[in-house]
Amino acid sequence: MDSSRRLPKVSAHDLLEIVRRIVVSRSPLQHSVRAAVDELILLPPIRYYIQSYTQKQINAFATHASRYFELYHPSGSIEISHTSRYSHRTGKSELCILATRNLSSGTVITELKGSMANLTDEEDRELKRTDLRNSDIRRDFSVIHSKSMKKNHLFLGPARFVNHDCDNNCELFREGKYITFRVLRPISMGEEITAHYGDSYFGRKNRHCLCETCEKKGRGGYAPDHTDDDIPSDSSLSDSEDSDDESDTSSAPEDDVVKRQVNLDERRTRRGVYAVVSKEEDQSDESDDEDGDVVPLAGAVDIPSAGEVEMGDATSDLSSLPSSRAPSNAGPSTVTKVSSTSRSISSLSSLSSDGASPVPKGNAYPSIISTRRQKAEATRLSSSTPVQDDSASSSRRLTRSSSSVTPSQVTPSKGKGKQKEQSSCSTPTPQKPNNKVKEEDLRTLRTRPVAASDLVKEGSSKADVLRGPDGKPLPLCATCHNILPVISVDHKIVWGLGLEKESKKKKAKQDCPRCMRHYAIYGESWPRRSPLPGCTSTLNPTPREETTPIDSSRKVTHKVLPVLDRKIAAVASSKRKSVEAEAEEEHDRPAKKFKVDINPAKKRKRKRGRPRLRPLSPPPVKVEDKDEEEPLHPQGFKSQGRRMNGRFERTVSSSASPQKGYDPDSPQNASVNRAQRALEREKAKQLLEREILAKRGLSDGEIDRIAKNGRLGDHQPPLRKVFPKRSTSFRTHNLFSRPTPMNFAARAWANSVMSDDGSSDDDKGPVTPEDSQSPPAIIEVEMEEWDRGPSLIVTAPAIPPAYKPSPFSFARRRWSSLSTSPVEEQSKPSGEARLPRGMERILGKGRDSSNSIPLLTNRFMGHSLDEEDPFSYAFQGGVKRPLLLQHTYPSDVTYTQESVTNLSFAPPSFIAPNFANPGWESDLSDS
Numbered sequence: 001m002d003s004s005r006r007l008p009k010v011s012a013h014d015l016l017e018i019v020r021r022i023v024v025s026r027s028p029l030q031h032s033v034r035a036a037v038d039e040l041i042l043l044p045p046i047r048y049y050i051q052s053y054t055q056k057q058i059n060a061f062a063t064h065a066s067r068y069f070e071l072y073h074p075s076g077s078i079e080i081s082h083t084s085r086y087s088h089r090t091g092k093s094e095l096c097i098l099a100t101r102n103l104s105s106g107t108v109i110t111e112l113k114g115s116m117a118n119l120t121d122e123e124d125r126e127l128k129r130t131d132l133r134n135s136d137i138r139r140d141f142s143v144i145h146s147k148s149m150k151k152n153h154l155f156l157g158p159a160r161f162v163n164h165d166c167d168n169n170c171e172l173f174r175e176g177k178y179i180t181f182r183v184l185r186p187i188s189m190g191e192e193i194t195a196h197y198g199d200s201y202f203g204r205k206n207r208h209c210l211c212e213t214c215e216k217k218g219r220g221g222y223a224p225d226h227t228d229d230d231i232p233s234d235s236s237l238s239d240s241e242d243s244d245d246e247s248d249t250s251s252a253p254e255d256d257v258v259k260r261q262v263n264l265d266e267r268r269t270r271r272g273v274y275a276v277v278s279k280e281e282d283q284s285d286e287s288d289d290e291d292g293d294v295v296p297l298a299g300a301v302d303i304p305s306a307g308e309v310e311m312g313d314a315t316s317d318l319s320s321l322p323s324s325r326a327p328s329n330a331g332p333s334t335v336t337k338v339s340s341t342s343r344s345i346s347s348l349s350s351l352s353s354d355g356a357s358p359v360p361k362g363n364a365y366p367s368i369i370s371t372r373r374q375k376a377e378a379t380r381l382s383s384s385t386p387v388q389d390d391s392a393s394s395s396r397r398l399t400r401s402s403s404s405v406t407p408s409q410v411t412p413s414k415g416k417g418k419q420k421e422q423s424s425c426s427t428p429t430p431q432k433p434n435n436k437v438k439e440e441d442l443r444t445l446r447t448r449p450v451a452a453s454d455l456v457k458e459g460s461s462k463a464d465v466l467r468g469p470d471g472k473p474l475p476l477c478a479t480c481h482n483i484l485p486v487i488s489v490d491h492k493i494v495w496g497l498g499l500e501k502e503s504k505k506k507k508a509k510q511d512c513p514r515c516m517r518h519y520a521i522y523g524e525s526w527p528r529r530s531p532l533p534g535c536t537s538t539l540n541p542t543p544r545e546e547t548t549p550i551d552s553s554r555k556v557t558h559k560v561l562p563v564l565d566r567k568i569a570a571v572a573s574s575k576r577k578s579v580e581a582e583a584e585e586e587h588d589r590p591a592k593k594f595k596v597d598i599n600p601a602k603k604r605k606r607k608r609g610r611p612r613l614r615p616l617s618p619p620p621v622k623v624e625d626k627d628e629e630e631p632l633h634p635q636g637f638k639s640q641g642r643r644m645n646g647r648f649e650r651t652v653s654s655s656a657s658p659q660k661g662y663d664p665d666s667p668q669n670a671s672v673n674r675a676q677r678a679l680e681r682e683k684a685k686q687l688l689e690r691e692i693l694a695k696r697g698l699s700d701g702e703i704d705r706i707a708k709n710g711r712l713g714d715h716q717p718p719l720r721k722v723f724p725k726r727s728t729s730f731r732t733h734n735l736f737s738r739p740t741p742m743n744f745a746a747r748a749w750a751n752s753v754m755s756d757d758g759s760s761d762d763d764k765g766p767v768t769p770e771d772s773q774s775p776p777a778i779i780e781v782e783m784e785e786w787d788r789g790p791s792l793i794v795t796a797p798a799i800p801p802a803y804k805p806s807p808f809s810f811a812r813r814r815w816s817s818l819s820t821s822p823v824e825e826q827s828k829p830s831g832e833a834r835l836p837r838g839m840e841r842i843l844g845k846g847r848d849s850s851n852s853i854p855l856l857t858n859r860f861m862g863h864s865l866d867e868e869d870p871f872s873y874a875f876q877g878g879v880k881r882p883l884l885l886q887h888t889y890p891s892d893v894t895y896t897q898e899s900v901t902n903l904s905f906a907p908p909s910f911i912a913p914n915f916a917n918p919g920w921e922s923d924l925s926d927s
């Protein structure tokens with residue numbers, strides 16, 4: 001870790017622009033954040049800054065930056081903001097995390113990420129060291145100590161801005177590589193996200209804690225008996241809070257010089273932070289050894305790559321928040337230690353934030369754990385009244401919850417040196433160096449931050465609740481109605497107390513910096529973030545969010561009740577009528593009933609999207625087909641129809657038993673009746689013809705001969721172009737009565753596909769006819785559709801450019817060649833393939849095979865095309881056929897059993913068949 005490195009000076013405006021683009025891009029979180037990081041890295045100061053780093057370190061930086069950018073995404077639910085809660089002790093504003101929407105308990109705030117970066121001993125020491133020559137160096141690190149590892153770690157990411165509350169509303173947990181937070185109880189919008197650091201983090205029994213709960217309950221730092229005796233002096237602190245941390249004992253020699261000086265402006269992030277203390281540890285807290293409450297974090301945190309260590313926390317500036325970190329000034333070296341002997345607190349915690357910030361001489365802003373004198377002073381000033389301002393110039397309470405300043409609305413600093421510091425740390429906080437506020441102002445105890453939700457809850461006038469010590473109402477943010485904050489940086493108030501307003505607009509309504517920033521980014525008033533279409537929150541939905549908001553402005557009076565009743569009744573009756581009408585219609589329409597044949601219990605919900613790769617487990621699907629057993633596919637599947645668009649038809653469940661009793665309405669019976677009637681008509685016709693012939697004087701023998709030669713009907717129904725198997729899936733009879741090329745093709749496809757388990761059509765890979773006669777061509781097929789693996793090269797039949805496969809060309813060829821296509825002719829020499837053993841029984845015999853479409857070859861599955869191999873045959877309509885129209889996957893493409901298993905029976909779909917590329921090949925001559 002290079003302590004002399006300077007942080008990149010990035011224009012706040014540039015950062016704001018990047019953040020804005022995340023919002024306006026309206027793209028999913030990952031995309032927009034990645035784009036933002038890319039832009040950030042391209043900014044000249046950043047580019048210059050990272051040039052000396054390794055790729056790994058740059059990557060770590062990018063990851064780190066992305067965690068901050070993520071917060072600004074419209075789907076986000078938190079924001080980094082300022083808090084003045086501790087400023088009466090620390091003399092400066094600190095940062096905190098606020099909820100930007102209601103969060104229900106159990107919600108995981110995924111964007112509140114943190115990670116632990118391992119620190120070497122040298123880095124650990126280095127962090128504590130102050131570079132006196134370099135005023136640009138600011139150290140703003142949160143460091144936590146892992147007891148089990150006996151090491152300090154940098155705590156990085158937005159999670160490190162979560163403050164402690166004795167009644168915390170979130171708990172930390174580890175999620176893989178990250179630390180994140182789970183909501184323990186409902187959090188309302190604007191409320192601070194808090195965690196529990198441990199029971200003795202802020203002194204024994206947290207007696208110096210300044211959390212809201214302590215404030216409410218009058219304990220901790222707000223306890224009435226919070227006396228001098230309670231406040232550890234340098235020595236007492238060292239005694240009671242001694243540390244065994246080895247790194248301290250090996251502190252750099254220069255540290256010793258200033259060991260007794262307290263860095264009053266540091267943000268003390270101490271060991272054990274965010275740790276959940278076990279009972280035993282609690283007991284150990286009773287001892288004065290504060291290390292006892294240090295919870296081993298090693299098991300709970302992730303130790304990221306070393307690169308993160310190097311990157312420190314520079315990106316916290318990305319939030320465009322005015323830093324609460326005090327830029328370091330040239331001056332006497334300060335060390336974070338309280339005393340030479342007290343190490344536990346200082347050494348482990350004082351690495352944070354403003355370790356390099358010198359305390360102006362005589363400026364005794366007490367830190368949270370400060371000297372006895374400082375504490376006593378603070379207590380004296382604040383003990384009598386919670387908010388006591390003895391400065392006439394300051395008529396407001398000074399410690400208020402606050403927000404950040406919007407970069408675009410920054411008032412340029414007037415102070416020269418200050419301006420430099422501001423720009424160097426990308427904290428464009430307005431500065432008015434001349435506008436000094438007495439130290440005492442900052443020491444007054446803050447009132448509990450009042451959130452907008454509190455105001456609503458209280459329901460009282462704002463003035464009643466929020467009054468300053470002078471009785472005057474405190475200025476509120478025009479948008480969120482929080483008290484306008486007072487933001488102090490480096491012991492100077494930079495925002496608030498009238499500084500936020502330009503002289504002309506003094507009377508104008510004022511927004512707090514947070515709301516101003518929000519508007520600058522989102523173009524909408526806080527807390528609205530424009531919803532992105534198709535962009536879901538990274539959070540689990542909270543019940544409150546799901547419920548429809550009640551428009552309280554529209555009240556239901558007694559007057560309107562009858563009208564409402566009438567309306568409801570009207571809607572109900574119209575619904576009832578439509579249901580009845582539908583039922584009647586259903587009854588009148590047998591075709592509809594045909595559809596209902598599918599057992600609804602077994603009907604699965606149609607799924608969309610990529611076909612799932614599932615093992616071949618053929619369910620016993622039974623397709624209703626008159627009395628005859630539908631031939632089983634060799635793999636155990638029954639055939640499934642296809643529609644005109646190439647999609648699978650609905651599967652018919654086995655429970656569909658059409659023969660249960662006679663139903664004159666049933667389409668099946670209807671078709672039988674029609675056949676019978678046709679037969680009778682034919683018989684009548686023959687009789688008539690016979691009569692006519694007999695009248696012409698022909699003998700019976702002659703009439704029989706004519707009848708035999710086909711001039712008379714032969715007691716068969718009239719000859720019609722009938723397809724060998726009627727698909728149960730056809731809804732219309734048009735396809736039968738009017739055969740067209742399109743109908744033909746659709747018909748052919750309708751019978752060609754099998755079903756596996758009756759689940760969604762889209763879930764299954766369509767089975768494609770294959771053509772062994774086609775010359776192979778190399779087609780590069782993206783496997784992404786299937787397993788997101790790398791591209792795979794498979795061979796597929798070359799499709800001549802002139803040939804445009806379509807149902808028409810397919811059907812034309814079929815119709816022209818009737819039962820035998822040219823391809824078929826070519827395949828004939830191999831002889832009519834014999835059915836594999838046992839298949840005859842399954843398939844049945846004597847079916848017209850002219851329209852059969854080969855179903856599946858498992859050649860790609862590593863099987864050879866073998867007569868004995870049932871996969872070598874195509875089955876359709878119960879007829880065995882040699883494989884015709886089939887793709888050839890040449891032998892130079894090897895599909896391992898493994899890959900095929902993974903893909904289920906997907907391979908034919910590598911060349912996803914559709915009507916643009918139906919998956920079969922046709923002779924050029926035909927087309």
Ligand SMILES: C[S@@+](CC[C@H](N)C(=O)[O-])C[C@H]1O[C@@H](n2cnc3c(N)ncnc32)[C@H](O)[C@@H]1O
Nearest residue numbers: 094095160161162163164209210211267268269
């Ligand atoms: C992990 S940091 C939290 C972020 C911190 N507010 C900041 O701006 O860096 C922990 C530090 O926040 C402050 N802090 C958090 N909770 C506190 C509490 N309940 N009482 C006093 N100080 C607290 C202390 O300075 C502590 O060392």
